[in-house]
Every structure is written in C-alpha cells, then in structure tokens.
Amino acid sequence: MSKRNFIIYYPDSMRAESLSIYGRGNLKSPNYERMAENGVVFDNAFVQNPVCSPSRISMMTGRYVHNDGHRTLFHLLRNHEKSLLVYLKEHGYQIGWFGKNDLYARDMVQFLVGPVDKENNFPEKDNHRFSYGEDGYYSFLENPSYSGLPERSESQVERAVEFIRNMTEEGKPFCAFIPVGMPHGPYYAPEPYHHMYDGVDLPPIKPYPDAPIPSYHNHIRNYRHLDKMDRNDFIEMQKVYSGMVAFSDRLLGRILDVMEELGLDDTTTLFATSDHGEFAGDYGLPEKWPNAMTDNLIHVPLLVKSPEAEKGLRVHGAVESFDLMATVMEMAGIEAEHSHFATSLLPHIQGKYENTERFVFCEGGYDVHEPHAFEGYEPRGGSIRNPESLYYPKALQQQKEPASVCRTTMIRNLEFKLVRRTSDLNELYNLREDPMEIHNLYYDEEYRETVLYLESRMLEWLIRTSDTVPFDEDSRGFVYEES
Numbered sequence: 001m002s003k004r005n006f007i008i009y010y011p012d013s014m015r016a017e018s019l020s021i022y023g024r025g026n027l028k029s030p031n032y033e034r035m036a037e038n039g040v041v042f043d044n045a046f047v048q049n050p051v052c053s054p055s056r057i058s059m060m061t062g063r064y065v066h067n068d069g070h071r072t073l074f075h076l077l078r079n080h081e082k083s084l085l086v087y088l089k090e091h092g093y094q095i096g097w098f099g100k101n102d103l104y105a106r107d108m109v110q111f112l113v114g115p116v117d118k119e120n121n122f123p124e125k126d127n128h129r130f131s132y133g134e135d136g137y138y139s140f141l142e143n144p145s146y147s148g149l150p151e152r153s154e155s156q157v158e159r160a161v162e163f164i165r166n167m168t169e170e171g172k173p174f175c176a177f178i179p180v181g182m183p184h185g186p187y188y189a190p191e192p193y194h195h196m197y198d199g200v201d202l203p204p205i206k207p208y209p210d211a212p213i214p215s216y217h218n219h220i221r222n223y224r225h226l227d228k229m230d231r232n233d234f235i236e237m238q239k240v241y242s243g244m245v246a247f248s249d250r251l252l253g254r255i256l257d258v259m260e261e262l263g264l265d266d267t268t269t270l271f272a273t274s275d276h277g278e279f280a281g282d283y284g285l286p287e288k289w290p291n292a293m294t295d296n297l298i299h300v301p302l303l304v305k306s307p308e309a310e311k312g313l314r315v316h317g318a319v320e321s322f323d324l325m326a327t328v329m330e331m332a333g334i335e336a337e338h339s340h341f342a343t344s345l346l347p348h349i350q351g352k353y354e355n356t357e358r359f360v361f362c363e364g365g366y367d368v369h370e371p372h373a374f375e376g377y378e379p380r381g382g383s384i385r386n387p388e389s390l391y392y393p394k395a396l397q398q399q400k401e402p403a404s405v406c407r408t409t410m411i412r413n414l415e416f417k418l419v420r421r422t423s424d425l426n427e428l429y430n431l432r433e434d435p436m437e438i439h440n441l442y443y444d445e446e447y448r449e450t451v452l453y454l455e456s457r458m459l460e461w462l463i464r465t466s467d468t469v470p471f472d473e474d475s476r477g478f479v480y481e482e483s
Contacts, residue, residue: 003092003173004331005268007164008324009255010177011153011248012052012100012184013288015277016045016301018238018245024203028196028246031253032303035272037312039305040349044318046360046412047276050297051290052102054364055275055321056179060084060103062325062340065363067468072366072373074380076105082338084325085112088175091334096163098156099179102275127188138224138393140186140286141237144194150247153180157251161258168262175328180251183244185278185287186390193243205231205238206282206296206436212443214424216289216404223393226284237281259305269306269331271324276300287394290375291365291408293419293427294437298362298410306331310351317356318414319345339468359457362410367402367422374398374405411458418442418454428454 020027021036022043048058049065057063057070060083065071068081077083085104089095089112097113104112127142160178167174188194209217221227252272259268277297279285288297300321326342327349329335347353366373376384376395384395398405406423417437419427428442428451441447 002171002267005167005173005264006088006093006175006328006332007160007255007259007268007270008175008177008179009252009270009272010099010179011251011274012179012181013276013278014183014245014248014274014301015280015296016299017277017296018242018280019249019301021303022301026197026200026202027242029249031249031256032272032301034256035252035270035303035305039270039303039309039311040313040315042302042304042315042319042345042348044316044360044414045273045300045302045321046298046318046362047274047300047321048362049364050276050288050292050362051364052275056103057083058322059275059324060322061338062322062336062342063468064341064361064465066462067465071364073102073375074372076101076103077108078105079108079111082336084328085175085177087329087334087336088332091332092173093332094167094172094174096160096167096174096176097179098160098163098176099153100181103179127186132388135225135228136233138390139226139229139233139237140390141233141240142186142188144191145188146190149181149184149188150190153182153248153251156180157254161254164255164258164264165262168264178255179275180248182248182251183241183278185241185280187237187240187244187280187286189240189244189247193247194240196243196246197239200239202235202239202242205234207438208284209438209440212425212440214292214404214421214427215401216292216424217283217285219397219401219404220285220289220393223397224286225393226286229284234281234284237286241278241280256305265305266307269304269328271328272301272303273321273324274300275321290398290405291421293362293364293408293410293417295417295435304345304349306349308346309349313349313351315345315348315354316414317348317354318358318360318412319343319348320360337471339471341465356414359411359413359461361458361461362412363408365406365408365421366398367407374402409458409462411454411461416450416454418451418458420455420458 016022019029047055049055053073095112127145130136322342326344330344376399384391403423408421410419417429426442429437
C-alpha cells in the first residue's frame with residue numbers, strides 16, 4: 001500500500017475573515033473557493049499563539065506554548081523535541097520546504113532538508129511610501145511592488161510545484177511544506193493586487209473598542225505615531241492587505257493545478273491554513289501584537305482537500321491549529337512518541353463527527369522575569385533596534401511598556417471569549433452579540449458568573465496541560481564500575 005502524500009500551504013499572517021469563503025462580501029479568493037468546493041472548510045480554527053514562531057511550533061508539536069517555553073521568536077525546535085516533519089522524515093517521507101523558517105533550529109533544518117538554497121532569497125526593495133520622520137512611516141503602508149516578498153513567495157511556490165512533480169515521477173512519498181511570506185506586512189503587493197479594491201466597498205474595519213481596553217491599543221498607536229492618520233488610512237491598510245491575500249490565493253491555485261494535472265487527488269492531502277492573522281487597520285492598528293487575542297489575529301483559515309473528505313462540508317465547531325499535527329499523523333499511520341494535546345480532525349473531515357461544545361485556547365506575551373523573551377532585548381542586537389526599522393516602535397514599546405505585552409491566556413468557545421492577563425486588563429466578550437469584540441464585559445457584574453465559570457475551565461486546562469511526561473525512562477539505581 002503506497003503512503004499518503006501531504007502538502008501544507010501555509011501563508012504567513014493569513015486571517016480567515018479576509019477570505020470570501022468566510023463570509024466577507026466583495027472579496028475575491030476563487031482558489032480557496034475552489035478548494036472549499038472539493039474539500040472541507042473549518043469555520044472556527046484558532047491558533048495557539050498570535051506570533052509566528054510559537055504558533056508554528058505548536059502546530060508541528062501538538063503542544064501548547066507553556067509546555068516547553070516556546071513563546072518567543074527566538075527559541076525554536078531543537079533536536080530532542082519531537083514534531084510532525086521529524087516523524088514524517090523518520091518514516092521515509094521526502095520533506096520539501098519552500099518558504100520561511102521561524103520553526104526549527106539550524107541543525108534540525110539540516111536534518112530535514114539539508115542546506116537551504118540561497119538562490120531562493122530575494123533582496124528586499126525599499127518600497128517606503130513615507131520618508132523616515134514623516135507621519136505614517138511606521139504605519140506599514142507601502143508603495144506597490146513585485147520585488148521582495150511577492151517575488152520570493154511566487155518563486156517558492158514554483159519550486160514546490162517542481163518538487164511535487166519530481167516526487168510523483170519518482171514514486172516517493174512526500175510532504176511539501178510551503179510557508180510563504182505573503183500576506184505578511186508591510187502592506188504592499190504587485191499590481192493589479194495592490195489597488196484591486198480601490199473603489200470597492202469592503203466590510204467596515206472594526207472601530208476602536210470601548211473602555212476598558214488593554215493598554216497595548218493606545219501604546220501601539222502612540223509608539224507608531226498613528227494619531228495623525230485618519231479612518232481612510234486604516235481602510236486603505238485593509239484594502240491593500242486584502243489584495244495581498246488575493247495574491248496568495250493565486251499561489252494556492254498553482255498548487256491545485258499541479259495536483260489536478262498529476263492526478264494526485266487519490267493519493268495526496270492538501271491543507272491550507274496559517275500561523276496567525278493581522279490587524280490590517282482594524283481598531284486603528286497595523287500588524288499584530290504578541291498578547292492580543294482578537295479574532296482577526298487568532299482565527300485562521302483551515303481547509304482540507306483529501307481523498308476521504310466529504311466534498312463541500314463545513315465544520316462549525318471550534319478546533320485548534322495544532323490539530324493538523326494529529327490529523328497528519330493518523331493519516332500517515334504514525335504513532336506519536338511524545339505527549340501532545342492535539343485532536344485528529346479525520347472524523348470531522350469524513351463528516352462523521354463535530355464538537356460544537358469544545359473550548360480552544362491561545363496564549364502569548366512575556367513577563368519581566370524573562371527579559372530575553374522580549375523583542376528589542378539589547379544583548380540580542382539586530383536591525384529591530386534601528387529607529388529606521390518599521391519594527392522599531394514595537395521593540396521600543398516592549399522595552400518601555402512591558403505590561404502592555406504581559407503573559408496572557410485566552411479561552412474561547414462559540415459563545416464567549418475570556419482573556420486573562422498578569423499585568424493588564426482582562427477581557428470578556430459575548431461573541432454572539434458582539435463578534436467584533438468592541439464591548440469588554442469582564443468587569444460587568446451581570447457577567448460575573450460567566451467569568452467565574454470560564455476562569456475555572458481555564459484553570460482546569462492549565463492543570464491538565466501544565467507539563468508533559470517523557471516516553472522514555474531512566475534507571476533509578478546507581479551505575480557501578482566493576483573493578
């Protein structure tokens with residue numbers, strides 16, 4: 001029996017709500033629609049961290065951020081840690097990796113795919129719309145361009161297509177992991193994508209939340225000097241970002257085309273998901289934030305095209321992004337050799353099961369006892385400490401206002417979301433009545449019982465997942481040397 005092949009299309013910063021399949025009017029994502037017609041759409045998939053590296057590590061391990069301390073951009077998977085790609089490699093799969101890392105330490109990348117081909121690196125082009133010191137410089141709004149991230153992402157997909165062709169011709173089982181950079185900010189795309197939504201009415205951007213709100217909202221606006229920008233600027237952010245999403249949709253089309261051309265529908269499972277979302281102008285903010293738990297950051301697309309998938313099925317129950325790891329493991333017939341908390345989605349994909357009562361969790365942020373976790377940590381150095389870097393305000397804010405990025409944990413089901421912080425305001429949202437998360441009800445006495453119930457569920461989760469026990473054992477006796 002031949003092994004199942006896997007393709008994981010994993011664009012960076014792809015939020016669910018900017019795709020037409022998630023109910024946003026006037027948006028164009030025909031290839032995601034095409035995949036949805038021939039596969040399964042998960043309506044409510046949530047990441048375990050709103051930042052690149054921790055989210056990717058959780059997805060590959062089936063473990064939460066607090067299990068192994070993977071809560072930063074700078075501490076990646078090492079050779080003693082089990083993960084999905086390692087399991088596949090050990091069981092005879094050819095691993096093709098086409099995109100950014102933010103996941104494995106250098107020696108692990110060498111083990112999985114060998115030396116990274118520098119030919120696939122493209123220099124970034126200076127697309128700045130605003131000059132340094134000018135209002136708007138830190139807004140992430142840029143001029144249109146194909147150079148840099150779009151060109152690199154397109155090249156990576158083309159190389160993935162070549163890999164899929166070669167593996168198919170050679171009859172080797174493979175996993176193509178395609179973590180392209182688009183639509184990660186700054187906000188720019190090649191034409192016609194950069195201006196494709198000019199004159200188009202998109203769903204309104206989310207307004208500033210009502211007080212009380214966590215401090216990161218105002219600090220981000222202050223440190224990035226966004227007070228001189230008006231609502232139209234933030235609307236433009238969302239339109240350009242939506243054009244970037246449309247560019248990423250076209251790249252997905254290339255993968256669907258090669259699958260169809262090579263007749264892979266009966267042998268290959270394709271996943272399309274992401275590591276986190278993007279503010280993209282919502283709440284008057286650009287980019288993302290390490291302890292923000294709004295749905296535009298943690299709700300990501302999850303689509304599956306697979307031989308056993310019930311075509312056109314939509315799964316409404318909440319799932320966690322790292323469930324992908326358990327799903328691939330079950331499809332590949334591989335038993336995990338480490339403790340994890342992921343749930344296989346295979347019964348959902350087959351249309352046999354759905355859990356609409358499930359709670360999902362996300363966590364992020366850093367506290368002052370771990371200064372090395374913060375962006376802008378001085379001994380680390382790097383370009384982020386240069387005031388001309390677009391990320392400089394983020395690093396400066398984290399150094400000057402550590403409470404605004406404190407450790408944070410979220411629990412959510414389809415009705416309520418609770419967010420607890422160690423050094424800032426907590427949050428509660430009634431998601432059925434307030435899906436934009438504008439009205440924080442945590443301090444409203446009417447919702448006290450709801451808060452207590454959700455906090456007890458969060459405590460139960462933290463106790464249950466607080467550590468993991470290794471599968472191997474050590475001798476309790478001494479080792480004696482024989483004379």
